[in-house]
Structures are given as C-alpha cells and as structure tokens.
Amino acid sequence: MSSTTSRQQASPGTALDAHLGRFTMYRLVLLVLAVLAAHSLLLDPLGWLTFGIPNLLAHLALCLGLTYISNRGLAALFRVQPHSESSLITGLLLYFLFWPTQLGPAFAPMDLAGVALACVLASASKYALAWRGRHVFNPAAAGAFITGLTGLNITTWWAGTPAMLWLLVPGVLLVLHRTRKTPMAAVFILVATAVVAAVQVPSGVDLGSAVWQTLAQGPVLFFAGFMLTEPLTLPPRRWQQLAMAAVVGVLLATPFNFGFMANSPELALLVGNLLAFLSGQRGSVRLLFSHSRSLTPTTTEFVFRPQRPLRHAPGQYLELDLPHAKPDGRGRRRVFSLTSPPDAKHVKIGVGTADPVSAAKRKLLSLKPGEELTATTVAGDFVLPKGSDPVLLIAAGIGITPYLAHLSGGVARERDTVLLYLARSASELAYAAELQDSGARIVARLGDGSAPPDFIEDAGALLAPGARLDGHALKRLVPDIGQRRVFISGSPASVGSLRRAARHAGARRIHVDSFAGY
Numbered sequence: 001m002s003s004t005t006s007r008q009q010a011s012p013g014t015a016l017d018a019h020l021g022r023f024t025m026y027r028l029v030l031l032v033l034a035v036l037a038a039h040s041l042l043l044d045p046l047g048w049l050t051f052g053i054p055n056l057l058a059h060l061a062l063c064l065g066l067t068y069i070s071n072r073g074l075a076a077l078f079r080v081q082p083h084s085e086s087s088l089i090t091g092l093l094l095y096f097l098f099w100p101t102q103l104g105p106a107f108a109p110m111d112l113a114g115v116a117l118a119c120v121l122a123s124a125s126k127y128a129l130a131w132r133g134r135h136v137f138n139p140a141a142a143g144a145f146i147t148g149l150t151g152l153n154i155t156t157w158w159a160g161t162p163a164m165l166w167l168l169v170p171g172v173l174l175v176l177h178r179t180r181k182t183p184m185a186a187v188f189i190l191v192a193t194a195v196v197a198a199v200q201v202p203s204g205v206d207l208g209s210a211v212w213q214t215l216a217q218g219p220v221l222f223f224a225g226f227m228l229t230e231p232l233t234l235p236p237r238r239w240q241q242l243a244m245a246a247v248v249g250v251l252l253a254t255p256f257n258f259g260f261m262a263n264s265p266e267l268a269l270l271v272g273n274l275l276a277f278l279s280g281q282r283g284s285v286r287l288l289f290s291h292s293r294s295l296t297p298t299t300t301e302f303v304f305r306p307q308r309p310l311r312h313a314p315g316q317y318l319e320l321d322l323p324h325a326k327p328d329g330r331g332r333r334r335v336f337s338l339t340s341p342p343d344a345k346h347v348k349i350g351v352g353t354a355d356p357v358s359a360a361k362r363k364l365l366s367l368k369p370g371e372e373l374t375a376t377t378v379a380g381d382f383v384l385p386k387g388s389d390p391v392l393l394i395a396a397g398i399g400i401t402p403y404l405a406h407l408s409g410g411v412a413r414e415r416d417t418v419l420l421y422l423a424r425s426a427s428e429l430a431y432a433a434e435l436q437d438s439g440a441r442i443v444a445r446l447g448d449g450s451a452p453p454d455f456i457e458d459a460g461a462l463l464a465p466g467a468r469l470d471g472h473a474l475k476r477l478v479p480d481i482g483q484r485r486v487f488i489s490g491s492p493a494s495v496g497s498l499r500r501a502a503r504h505a506g507a508r509r510i511h512v513d514s515f516a517g518y
Contacts, residue, residue, distance in 0.1 A: 020178045024333065026085045028178050029226060032171040033092035036159070039167045040096075048163035051100045059100035059115070066119035067091035074127050081323045083332075086139075090122050093140035093226060096159035097266075114153020118143040137273045138233050141266040149260065157219035157265060165216060172225030179231065183238070184245045185224040191249030192220050199255065214253075219265045223252070227269055235276040236316065236379035248272040284321075285310050285375040287347055289367040295430040298354035299398060301339070302364055304347045304373070312338055314405035315513075316380035318349065320373055322360045333376065334360050337489075337513075339404035339431075347375075350401040350430060382487065382513040389485050390416035392478055392507075393440075394498055396490025397423060400430055402513055403489065413439030418478055420459070422469070422494070426450045443477055445469060471504025482506035489513040 020028065041056055043049045051059075067087045075082035094115070101112040122143030126135045129142060148154045159168065176182040193214045200210040214220055228248060234241055251268035261267070287304035295301050312318070317335050336349040353361055367373075382402050384391060393403050400421060406412075407419070417440040423429050424447045435442050436455045444452040445459035452458055463473050474481060486507040488498045495512050502510055 016177065020174070023178070024085075025175075025179055025231060026083075026089065026333070029175055030085050030089050030092070032175055033089060033096075033226065036164065036167055036171055037092060037095060040159075040164065043163050049161070052102075055100045055103055058103060059098075060095050062101075062112070062115060063095040063098075063119055064088060064091040066116055067094065067123055070120045070123040071126070074123055078127050086126075087123065090139050090143075091119065094118055094122060094143065096222065097140065097144050097155045097157055098153060099156045099158060111153050114147050114150070117150065117152060118147040121146050131277070135232060136277045137270050138227055138230050141227060141269045141273075145264070145266040145270060148264070148266070155264065155266060157222065159222040160217060160219040162216045165221075168221060168225075172221055175225050176229065179229055181229040181241070184229060184241045187242050188224050188228055188245035188249045189215070189220055191246045192253040195250055195253035199253070220252075223265050223269070227265075228272070231319075231379075232377060233273040233276055234379070235279040236377075237279075238381045240276070240279050244272045244276055247275065287320075287373045287375055289369060289371045289373065290346060291369060292365075292367070295350060296428045298352060298428065299350060299430045300353045300365070301348055301350050302367070305345075306347050306375075310338075310342075310347055310375065310378060312342055312378045313383050314338075314341060314408075315382040315384065315402045316378055317382075317402070318347070318375050319377035319379075320349075321376050322363045322373065332360060337382075337402040337404075338378075339401050341405045341408045344408075348404075350398065350404070352398040380513075382489070382511060384415075384487075385485060388415050390480070390483060391418070392481055392484040392486045392502075393417065393419045394486065394488045394490075394502070395419065395421050396488075396494035396498065397428070398430075399488075399490030399494070399513070401489075403487075404431055404434060407434065407438035407440060416484075417441065418443065418484070420445065420474075420477065421456070422447075422490075424448060426452050429453070429456070469498070469501060471501050471506075474501050474505040478505075482508060486510045487513070 023031070037060060040049060041053060044051055044053055044056060049056075067090045068084065071084075071087035071090075072082045098115045098118065099111070101108060101115060120143075122139040125137055125139045125142035129136050144155045172185075176185050193211055196214045197207055197210045201207055228245065235244055248268045248271070251263065251271055252265050254263060256263045286307045288307065290303040290305050292300055292302045310318075315337075317337050319333055319335050322332050322334060336351060338347065339350050340346060340348040351361060351364060353365065357365065384406055393406070395403060403419065407417075417438075419435065419438075419440045419442050421429060421435075421442065421444045423444065426446060429444060429452060432453060436453075441457070442455065443457045443459050445463075446452060449460055451460075459477055462477060467473055478484070481502065482505075484507070486502050486509065488495050488502065488510065489512070490498070499510055499512055
C-alpha cells in the first residue's frame with residue numbers, strides 16, 4: 001500500500017476488516033460456532049435450555065468425533081489430504097441441527113444412530129457427491145437430509161431459539177461481513193419472512209408474531225449465516241448468488257409434502273446447491289506448476305498449466321488449496337486474483353511475497369516444475385461493465401493484479417481507461433511491460449517521491465509535495481472522475497480510504513475489491 005493512503009485514518013469498518021482478515025473464512029466460522037456451542041452449554045444450567053449438560057456434551061463429542069474421524073478415514077481411502085477445519089465445522093453444524101439424544105432411562109438408540117449416520121454421510125458426501133474434486137452439496141445438509149429419509153432421525157434446528165440470539169446474531173453478522181455475503185443473506189431472510197407472513201397472516205396470525213417466529217424461533221438466521229453462504233457451493237457471480245438466495249428462501253418457507261419428501265431447510269439448500277453447481281466452474285481444476293518470476297522486490301508471479309480449461313472472467317479470483325505441513329492461522333486455502341486472460345493457455349497469479357512470508361506463500365515459493373495444486377473455486381464480481389463506459393482503475397500495491405486480465409492485449413484501446421497505480425517506489429511497479437502495451441492512460445503516485453518510467457505519468461508532478469491522495473487530489477488527477485465507473489483494489493485499509501476519496505471527488509459508481517482473502 002502506498003504511504004499516501006496509509007496516513008489516512010482508518011474507519012471502524014476498515015479496522016474490523018483488517019482484524020477479521022487475519023482469519024480464513026473457515027477459521028472464523030469454526031471459532032464462531034465453537035463460541036455458540038459453549039454458549040449453549042452455559043444456557044442449559046441457567047434454565048434457558050433443558051437438554052442437560054451430560055446430554056449436550058455427549059452430543060457434541062459424537063458430532064465432532066465422528067465427522068473428524070470419518071473425514072480422515074475417507075480422505076485416506078481417496079488418497080487426498082483431509083481438511084480438518086471443514087470437518088469440525090460440519091460436526092458443529094450437525095450439533096445444532098439434531099436434537100441431543102437423551103441418556104439414561106429415556107435413551108433412544110435409534111435417535112443416536114440417526115445422528116451418527118448423519119455425521120458419516122456428511123463426510124462421505126464430500127467425496128461421493130462430488131464432481132472433479134468439488135463437493136456439489138453442503139455436507140451437513142446432505143447428511144441430515146439423507147438421514148431424514150431413512151426415518152432414523154430428523155432435524156430440529158434447535159439453534160433457532162430465542163435464548164441463542166444473544167450470540168447468534170452478532171456471530172452471523174461477523175461471518176457475513178467477513179465473507180461479503182450480507183446482501184445475499186438479506187435477500188434470503190426477506191424472501192423467507194415474506195413467504196411465511198403470506199402463508200400465516202391470512203390464517204389469523206398477526207404480522208409481528210409471524211416475523212418473530214420466523215427470525216427468533218426458526219432456522220432462518222442460523223441457516224443464512226453458516227450454511228447458505230458456504231463458499232464451495234455458491235455460484236460465481238453476485239447476481240447468481242442473490243437469485244439462489246431468493247429461490248432457497250421460497251423453498252424453505254413454502255409448506256409442501258410430496259409423499260416421503262416435505263419441505264425442510266436442508267432440502268431447500270440442496271436445491272440451491274444444485275443450481276449453483278450448474279451455473280459456475282463445475283469442479284476443481286488441477287494446476288501443474290510451470291515457473292515463477294520476480295515482478296518486483298516484493299512481488300512474484302506464479303504460472304501454471306491447467307489440466308482442463310479454467311472458466312473465468314477478467315477480474316475474478318481463484319481459490320488455491322495449498323497443502324503444507326504446518327498451516328498458520330489463515331489455513332491452507334487462499335484467494336488470488338487471476339492475472340491471465342480467459343483465453344490464455346496458462347493460469348497466472350501475482351502474489352505479494354515480502355517478508356514475513358506466510359506458511360502458504362512459502363509453499364508457493366517452494367514449488368518445483370510439475371508439482372500439482374488444486375483450484376477449488378473461481379468466482380468474483382470485480383469485472384468491467386459491458387459496453388464502452390469510461391473507467392478509472394485504482395490499484396494500491398498488489399491491488400494491480402485483478403486489472404491485468406482486463407488490460408491484456410490492448411483491450412484498453414477499445415475503452416477510455418485510466419489506471420492510477422499507487423506504489424512505494426518505481427521498483428515496486430509490477431507488470432510494467434503489460435501496462436505499457438495496454439493502451440490505457442497510466443498515472444502513478446510513488447510514496448518515495450521517485451519518478452515512474454517514461455510511459456507513466458507522474459502524479460507527484462501534478463500535486464503539491466506531500467499532498468494526501470484525497471478527493472481534491474483525485475479530482476485534479478482525473479477531472480472527469482464523475483463520468484467514470486471507478487474500480488478500487490488493494491488492502492482493506494487502502495480500499496476504504498480510496499473509496500472515501502473517490503466519493504469526495506464526485507465518483508458515483510464505485511466497485512471495490514478488498515484483499516481480505518477467504
């Protein structure tokens with residue numbers, strides 16, 4: 001990030017992004033679910049829940065133990081490396097989906113067998129109900145649904161109780177903020193609530209009671225935060241995700257019964273998962289490492305040969321599974337912007353490799369030609385609009401990477417394009433040759449005051465020495481910013497400050513891509 005933006009005070013939202021960005025999506029969900037499980041154990045002796053501590057502990061141990069063990073066993077059978085965090089998340093989800101089995105005189109062996117079956121089926125679904133390495137259905141929902149068909153046990157979604165709301169609501173909001181899926185969850189909640197109200201109000205239930213029952217005494221909030229937005233089972237584009245949320249909301253809230261099959265949250269989600277699978281990159285893609293090259297002293301490009309075509313649009317990102325011996329707190333799956341255009345024979349990513357280097361990046365740096373990695377997801381909406389609307393692309397540091405696929409092959413000559421590149425020094429300007437061939441107007445603001453290459457305009461020459469890159473400065477650099485679509489890419493802190501500057505400069509249509517990762 002350029003020093004011209006780092007001096008600007010971070011907003012509370014930016015500070016939250018920076019803090020949450022230390023965790024992968026999987027690690028955050030695991031921590032939030034673990035806190036909710038601990039919360040349920042506290043609520044029971046207080047009388048808000050009546051399961052009994054021994055029953056809750058036994059239920060928790062069964063769900064976590066069976067999903068973890070079965071996942072590791074199946075991974076060994078299929079000769080793949082297990083994803084332990086994912087299995088623990090699945091176990092915690094099933095803990096909240098099924099009623100804890102009562103021990104003692106009221107012990108029902110078939111109930112216990114049903115929960116155990118759901119745990120094993122959830123793990124198995126990741127391998128059996130998969131296509132090219134990508135599981136098609138949410139594992140917890142698949143295990144619960146199939147178990148329901150056997151008649152051994154059915155889900156109750158007991159997490160949807162008023163007593164759980166105190167921590168459930170902030171936990172859901174944190175997860176949705178971290179994954180940038182708040183609009184998707186909002187569409188789902190609004191649609192599901194509206195359908196419930198439309199069904200119940202004509203029968204005499206007042207509107208307030210219908211809404212309260214849906215949100216506080218049902219699975220909607222828990223479902224939206226921890227299952228609907230599971231990344232590996234989502235379609236790649238935002239409009240597709242919103243459409244999926246609406247469909248799932250209708251299916252979840254509409255009563256129906258077709259013999260052995262009735263509406264349920266898990267069935268609604270499985271239908272949504274299937275729609276998502278049909279709309280995007282179907283299955284993971286194996287990538288063979290070709291070579292790497294140094295872009296700047298702190299940036300490296302990695303080049304791979306895909307074993308089949310990678311479906312993506314310029315500006316989208318790739319999630320790589322980077323198995324290594326000792327993953328750090330951010331886990332083994334990382335998100336990287338694709339710098340290669342869709343028709344390229346090679347898949348390329350640009351990665352910041354300044355010290356200190358994370359465990360995942362050490363894995364990348366240690367790759368040998370011919371080694372194989374797996375691309376698990378291709379998604380993102382950081383794409384240019386159709387047509388010829390003029391655009392301003394603002395890149396802070398490594399935020400240059402999502403623009404490379406847009407600018408490849410001189411595409412910028414077909415659209416009025418300005419690229420404002422913020423970097424610490426001239427040596428930190430990555431992809432200089434590609435930018436020179438792009439046909440775009442390139443402006444650079446260098447933190448150390450040095451001059452950029454001749455083909456790049458020096459923003460320092462247009463601004464007062466030491467001037468902050470605020471709204472007035474942006475307006476001076478790009479006078480017609482109000483007529484352009486503005487795209488901003490970089491760290492959460494730099495994106496936050498640059499977005500505020502763009503708004504003050506008169507920009508009306510702003511798209512951002514924060515490098516918070518998964």
